[in-house]
Each structure stands twice: as C-alpha cells, then as structure tokens.
Amino acid sequence: MSLIRKHLLGLEGVEKDELNHIIQTATSFKEVLSRPFPKVPTLRGKTIVNLFFEASTRTRFSFELAEKRLSADTLNFSVSASAVKKGESLRDTAQNIEAMKVDMVVIRHAAAGAPHFLANCIKGSVINAGDGCHEHPTQALLDMMTLLEKFGDLQGLRVAIIGDVLHSRVARSNVYGLTKMGAEVALCGPSPLIPIRADQWPVKIMNNVDDAIFWADVLMVLRIQMERQQANFFPSLREYHNYFGITVDRLNRARKTLTIMHPGPINRGIELDSELADSEHSLILDQVTNGVAVRMAVLYLLSGEK
Amino acid sequence: MSTKLNKSYSGNAQQIYRTVDDALLLKNAVVPDLNKKTELKADVLIKNGVIEQIGNVDDLSFKGEVIDLNGKMIIPGMLDLHVHFREPGREDKETLMSGAAAALAGGFTGVCTMPNTTPATDNREIVEFIIEQFEHHPIDVYPIAAITLERKGEQLVEMAELVDAGVVGFSDDGSSVSNGQVLRRALEYARMFNIPIIEHCEDEQLAVGGVMNEGAMSTKLGLTGMSSIAEDVVVARNIMLAEYIGGKMHIAHISTAGAVELVRQAKLRGVSVTAEVTPHHFSLTEDALENYDTNCKMSPPLRTQKDIDAIVKGLKDGTIDAIATDHAPHTEEEKNVEFDHAPFGILGLETALGLAITELVKKYKMSLYDVLKKLSVTPYQILGLDVPYIEVGHKVNMTILDPKQKWIVDKNKSRSRSRNTPFHGWELTGKPWGVINGKFLALCDS
Numbered sequence: 001m002s003l004i005r006k007h008l009l010g011l012e013g014v015e016k017d018e019l020n021h022i023i024q025t026a027t028s029f030k031e032v033l034s035r036p037f038p039k040v041p042t043l044r045g046k047t048i049v050n051l052f053f054e055a056s057t058r059t060r061f062s063f064e065l066a067e068k069r070l071s072a073d074t075l076n077f078s079v080s081a082s083a084v085k086k087g088e089s090l091r092d093t094a095q096n097i098e099a100m101k102v103d104m105v106v107i108r109h110a111a112a113g114a115p116h117f118l119a120n121c122i123k124g125s126v127i128n129a130g131d132g133c134h135e136h137p138t139q140a141l142l143d144m145m146t147l148l149e150k151f152g153d154l155q156g157l158r159v160a161i162i163g164d165v166l167h168s169r170v171a172r173s174n175v176y177g178l179t180k181m182g183a184e185v186a187l188c189g190p191s192p193l194i195p196i197r198a199d200q201w202p203v204k205i206m207n208n209v210d211d212a213i214f215w216a217d218v219l220m221v222l223r224i225q226m227e228r229q230q231a232n233f234f235p236s237l238r239e240y241h242n243y244f245g246i247t248v249d250r251l252n253r254a255r256k257t258l259t260i261m262h263p264g265p266i267n268r269g270i271e272l273d274s275e276l277a278d279s280e281h282s283l284i285l286d287q288v289t290n291g292v293a294v295r296m297a298v299l300y301l302l303s304g305e306k
Numbered sequence: 307m308s309t310k311l312n313k314s315y316s317g318n319a320q321q322i323y324r325t326v327d328d329a330l331l332l333k334n335a336v337v338p339d340l341n342k343k344t345e346l347k348a349d350v351l352i353k354n355g356v357i358e359q360i361g362n363v364d365d366l367s368f369k370g371e372v373i374d375l376n377g378k379m380i381i382p383g384m385l386d387l388h389v390h391f392r393e394p395g396r397e398d399k400e401t402l403m404s405g406a407a408a409a410l411a412g413g414f415t416g417v418c419t420m421p422n423t424t425p426a427t428d429n430r431e432i433v434e435f436i437i438e439q440f441e442h443h444p445i446d447v448y449p450i451a452a453i454t455l456e457r458k459g460e461q462l463v464e465m466a467e468l469v470d471a472g473v474v475g476f477s478d479d480g481s482s483v484s485n486g487q488v489l490r491r492a493l494e495y496a497r498m499f500n501i502p503i504i505e506h507c508e509d510e511q512l513a514v515g516g517v518m519n520e521g522a523m524s525t526k527l528g529l530t531g532m533s534s535i536a537e538d539v540v541v542a543r544n545i546m547l548a549e550y551i552g553g554k555m556h557i558a559h560i561s562t563a564g565a566v567e568l569v570r571q572a573k574l575r576g577v578s579v580t581a582e583v584t585p586h587h588f589s590l591t592e593d594a595l596e597n598y599d600t601n602c603k604m605s606p607p608l609r610t611q612k613d614i615d616a617i618v619k620g621l622k623d624g625t626i627d628a629i630a631t632d633h634a635p636h637t638e639e640e641k642n643v644e645f646d647h648a649p650f651g652i653l654g655l656e657t658a659l660g661l662a663i664t665e666l667v668k669k670y671k672m673s674l675y676d677v678l679k680k681l682s683v684t685p686y687q688i689l690g691l692d693v694p695y696i697e698v699g700h701k702v703n704m705t706i707l708d709p710k711q712k713w714i715v716d717k718n719k720s721r722s723r724s725r726n727t728p729f730h731g732w733e734l735t736g737k738p739w740g741v742i743n744g745k746f747l748a749l750c751d752s
Binding site: 114116133169 | 520521522524525526527528529530531533597598639642643644645646647
C-alpha cells in the first residue's frame with residue numbers, strides 16, 4: 001500500500017492509519033539498516049533533490065543517507081552553494097528543478113509555507129523537512145516511532161513538550177501526530193513562548209515545569225534559541241535554566257523515571273542537563289537512528305513504488 | 307445619438323473615456339435620495355456639465371445625445387479615499403493613469419492618492435505633478451500628502467503650502483506616526499485648514515515581524531501574527547489626541563472589533579473622528595490564508611468573523627463612515643514568493659462596489675442606500691468637500707450602476723497594471739455601468 005497523498009507537507013490532517021503505515025514501513029527499513037550491506041534498490045533511477053535553504057546537519061544528513069540507502073540519485077542544494085545568494089527566487093529554483101525532471105524534492109526553508117509554494121510549482125512530490133515555525137513532519141514521525149519502540153503503544157502515553165513551543169515546528173507536528181495516535185500532550189514553557197490560541201489543539205497548557213514533570217511519562221525538550229532572550233520572550237538564559245531547564249535535581253524530585261527526548265541540537269546545560277541527555281532514559285540517539293528509517297519510509301511511500 | 311463608445315476611445319488606459327455632447331439626456335434612470343432612502347424613476351437632462359432637469363423629459367424635441375439607462379441607478383460619483391497609484395517610483399506596479407483606468411472600471415469618479423510613493427509625496431512638486439496628470443480626465447484626483455518628511459515620523463511636511471497645492475488630507479499610510487508628540491503637532495497644525503489627519507493605526511513594536519492576524523490561524527500556520535491590539539492601542543491614542551486637540555482624525559482601513567468599539571464610544575462623546583473600512587476586511591477572514599495565498603496578505607491583516615460582525619454593525623450604525631479600497635497593486639513577481647517575503651496589499655477599485663453589495667446588502671442585509679452612501683456621499687463629507695448630489699443645478703459627477711447585475715471577477719480583465727486580487731473567479735452582484743464627470747463619459751466595461 002502506498003500513500004494516497006502526493007506530498008508530505010505536514011502532519012495536520014494525516015490520519016492514524018497513515019501514521020501507523022509509515023511507521024511500520026520505517027520499522028522494516030530499520031531492519032535493512034542493520035544488515036551488513038544496508039542498501040536496497042527500491043528507488044533506483046529516481047532523482048531526489050535536497051533543497052536546504054536553512055542550515056541543517058542532522059536532518060540533511062538523515063535524508064541524504066535515507067536516499068542513498070534506497071539507491072536514489074541525489075542532489076544537494078544548500079544555501080551557501082546555491083544561486084539563492086545571487087538573488088534567485090524560490091520560484092526559479094523550482095522551475096529549474098522541474099526542467100531537470102526531478103522526482104522528489106526535500107525542502108527545508110525559514111519561511112512557513114515554502115513547501116506548499118513549491119508543491120504548487122512542480123510536478124514531483126514535496127517533502128517538508130522543516131518550514132519556519134510551521135511543521136517538521138518527519139521529525140514527529142521519527143519521535144513517534146521511537147516512542148512506539150519503547151512503549152509499544154501511544155494510547156494514553158503522556159508527553160510533555162517543554163520550551164519554545166511558539167517557534168517550534170517540531171512541537172506543531174508532534175501535537176498533530178501524537179494526539180492522532182492517542183497520546184496525551186502537554187505544552188509547557190514560559191507564557192510568551194506558548195502560542196496564542198494553543199487551546200485550539202487538544203492539549204494541556206502548563207507554565208510550571210515541575211507540574212509537567214509530575215504529569216508526564218515523556219519529556220520532549222525543545223531547543224531554546226539564544227536570540228529569543230533579546231526579544232524578551234524570557235528575561236535571561238539564567239532564569240530560563242533555573243525555572244524551565246530540565247535538570248538532574250528536578251528529575252530527582254520526580255515520583256517516577258521519565259523518558260527524555262530532544263530533536264537536537266541540544267544546548268547542554270541550558271534546556272537540558274548533559275547527564276540527562278546522555279542517560280539510559282534518553283532516547284535522543286535512538287531518535288537519530290530512527291530518523292533515517294522514517295525518511296526511507298516516507299520517500300518510498302510517496303514515490304509510489306510497489 | 308449614440309450610446310456606443312467610438313472605437314478609437316476603447317482599448318487602452320488613455321482612451322477608455324470620451325467627451326459627451328453639450329446636451330445629454332439620460333432616459334429611464336432610477337435616482338435615489340440616499341439620505342431619505344427614497345427613489346425616483348426619471349430622466350436626467352444635462353446641459354454643459356450641469357444637471358438641468360430630473361423628471362419626465364420628452365426626447366422627441368431633444369437635440370443632443372440620448373442614452374437609455376433601462377432602469378440603472380444614478381448616484382453621486384463614487385470617491386475612493388484610499389488608493390496607491392505607485393507613481394512616481396513604482397510605475398511597474400501602477401501608474402496614475404492605469405490606476406485611474408481601474409478607478410473608472412470600478413465606477414469611481416474620484417480618488418485620494420496615498421503618499422507612499424518613491425520619493426514620498428511630501429512636497430509641492432509631486433503634488434502638482436499628480437494633479438497635472440488629471441487635468442483633462444474624468445477622474446478627480448485628491449492627493450493626500452505625507453504627514454512627515456519621507457514618512458519618517460519625525461519632521462512635519464510644509465502643510466500650508468501643500469494645502470494650497472491641492473492636498474485634501476495628510477497621512478503616513480503604511481505606518482503610524484509612532485511619536486505621539488509629532489502626531490499631536492500634526493493634528494494641531496492641520497486643524498488650521500480643517501483637513502483630516504488620516505492614520506494607518508498600527509503599533510510597530512506590537513506588530514513587529516507580523517505577516518498576518520495573530521490568532522488561531524497564525525498559530526496553526528506558524529506565521530508571525532500582528533495582534534488586533536496593535537491596531538486598537540493606536541486607535542485609542544489617536545482618539546484621545548483628537549479629543550484633546552480637536553482637529554479631524556480619520557482612521558484608515560479599520561479592521562478590528564476593538565477599534566470599531568473605540569470609534570463608536572468616541573463618536574458618542576462627540577470626538578471629531580471618522581473611519582473607513584476596506585471591502586476585503588468585510589469579505590474575507592484569516593481563514594483565507596489556509597494555503598499561504600499571498601493575495602490575502604495585507605496590512606492591516608484579514609481578521610476573524612467576530613471582527614467582520616463588528617465592522618458590519620459599525621457600518622450599519624454609522625460608526626464606520628465610508629468604504630475605501632486601499633487599492634494596493636503589486637507585481638506578480640513580488641507576490642509570487644514565500645508568504646513571509648511578499649509585500650502587503652491587494653487591488654480594490656474594480657471589485658469594491660460588487661463586494662459591497664454582495665457582502666453587505668445581500669449577506670448582511672444592510673440597506674443598499676446606506677452602502678452606496680458610504681461609497682459616494684460620506685467620503686466627500688470626511689474631506690469637507692461638497693457632495694455631488696444628483697440634483698438640479700449641480701455639476702454632473704455621477705456613477706451609474708446596476709445593483710442587481712451578476713458578474714464574475716476576472717483579474718485578467720483588470721485595467722490595473724497588477725493582478726493581485728484574491729477575488730478572481732468570485733461571482734458578485736452589483737456592477738457599475740459607467741460614470742459621467744463634467745464633460746467626460748466612461749463605460750466600466752469598455
């Protein structure tokens with residue numbers, strides 16, 4: 001069964017069956033990755049372009065590796081290497097890609113909606129690898145896959161997303177995905193970093209991180225951007241760490257052991273203590289491993305290959 | 307005796323109008339009294355640009371041009387308080403003449419050109435340049451000059467000289483005058499000429515980085531919002547300044563429920579404040595942004611149904627005085643980009659009447675006369691100009707329309723140089739047929 005949709009622009013509106021199907025497919029691909037020769041010919045002859053208009057190592061490497069493991073031909077187009085610096089528009093980039101008869105495009109862009117723009121311009125499939133503060137669907141898929149591996153089922157699992165929810169595409173995609181999968185989700189952070197009308201989503205909103213720790217089974221800790229301090233979203237990194245940082249002391253006071261996740265890159269010692277990031281309860285590296293499998297699954301399913 | 311336009315007058319922006327005979331008889335018109343909300347079926351006889359008779363005119367003995375209007379309605383020539391014609395500076399988006407052609411197509415006989423040209427309309431030379439372009443043209447141009455030099459919000463323009471040059475109002479439209487003291491002085495100084503200060507009400511810090519309304523949709527789309535309070539706090543400040551200083555404060559393109567209520571309360575206290583709303587702010591909500599359509603990106607942004615309901619109530623009870631388009635042409639190249647990078651603004655002139663009748667009269671059950679009045683009577687009153695009522699002895703300045711005609715918006719037929727409208731393909735009810743202003747006649751469809 002391939003996906004009905006042509007593009008993966010976000011997880012909003014993606015149903016549970018589809019999510020499960022992608023994750024199950026990813027699980028099969030994960031087995032491929034553990035083979036001595038971790039490569040399948042599935043997308044041989046397909047051309048995939050990775051369009052990264054915003055700095056990224058993890059996500060770009062992950063997509064690139066997934067494409068290579070599927071035997072696709074890949075092109076990388078990143079900001080510094082591209083014509084974008086010379087003033088070429090996204091529209092021209094898209095038309096050039098179209099002229100080169102590319103099958104799929106993976107796009108990371110600082111402007112929300114850029115993947116939608118691209119999807120309107122080209123015939124191939126578009127995969128959103130993160131657009132502004134909107135969505136990052138493959139990240140949420142790999143998060144859910146990682147949680148499923150650990151817990152077996154997401155029904156009733158309590159996931160608290162901690163930190164800068166306002167600017168987080170990871171948070172939005174996870175809200176849509178996790179709630180569809182039956183998990184309970186809480187958003188926790190300083191009030192200015194919780195988006196206006198976040199109550200439109202079926203989530204709990206918390207401002208006290210100890211409440212979130214008390215409530216949750218899983219803490220999904222978000223990266224805090226240094227520049228948010230200048231815009232007064234919170235007074236200082238020091239205060240952020242003291243009141244919203246996930247620290248060893250805080251978790252020692254918790255009534256149970258919590259699972260820790262982080263989409264990376266981590267500001268160690270600010271939003272998350274190193275000791276926790278590297279502990280046995282951290283799934284952070286499992287997330288990275290599963291990222292490749294999930295992206296293989298998405299590429300494969302959107303390609304329409306049987 | 308011909309009702310058809312001469313071929314040589316059609317086809318491009320310069321030639322979409324023609325002169326009429328010294329004697330002109332409009333047969334079978336409907337002439338409403340927009341104030342009394344009554345209407346008269348009558349013929350209208352015009353001689354040398356003046357309305358000579360309204361009633362039953364015998365055309366057998368009449369020597370001159372006769373046009374049978376077949377029951378179309380005649381109202382005072384519509385005046386748009388708020389257009390951006392981009393000349394000088396961005397003639398690729400719109401010129402004074404292409405904008406004027408769009409105005410005629412929309413049934414307007416007058417436009418107020420906003421001063422955010424390049425360079426800004428902040429001096430006599432540019433004002434005179436604009437006025438000169440319209441010397442032999444059916445559109446009356448009423449230039450609005452900047453409040454401050456280069457619209458920087460710092461130093462007042464030479465207002466007295468600009469009023470002498472023909473300016474009818476002052477505005478730094480595109481942004482507010484953020485320094486309250488500067489705006490106070492502007493209001494005090496302009497008070498001497500009984501000319502309005504027209505404010506784009508937006509607190510630039512509160513709206514910083516915003517590209518759409520802040521709310522459920524901005525949270526969903528991951529776009530930075532401009533909150534309704536960014537508008538409300540500036541409307542409140544401006545009302546307080548007007549209450550304290552006197553003078554005439556006009557609120558441009560009001561878009562929030564909060565601002566409508568502030569204006570309502572101010573009017574009850576007798577503050578000299580007026581307000582306009584654009585057709586798009588009562589026709590569309592932020593939901594139109596669902597697919598990141600940059601033709602729905604404007605400032606102030608599309609708001610919510612709650613705001614539209616407040617706007618409709620404000621139009622009905624007189625809190626909002628006028629409908630103005632904020633006609634803001636942008637090239638396809640500029641608009642067809644990532645949402646964050648697209649400029650603010652949409653076309654408005656050619657769809658204004660149709661949207662006003664379709665949305666306000668048909669959908670929200672507002673009286674047709676009241677709607678037409680806000681396009682053709684109150685705009686003159688806000689500026690302190692004589693209203694060209696359809697009355698014997700008045701100079702002819704009229705819009706002729708069919709309030710029941712259905713039509714489909716086709717952006718490719720626009721006379722603007724730009725195509726940035728979200729209303730392409732909409733079926734509207736109510737269409738302007740033509741305008742007569744002085745010796746000129748223009749048909750909207752020519």
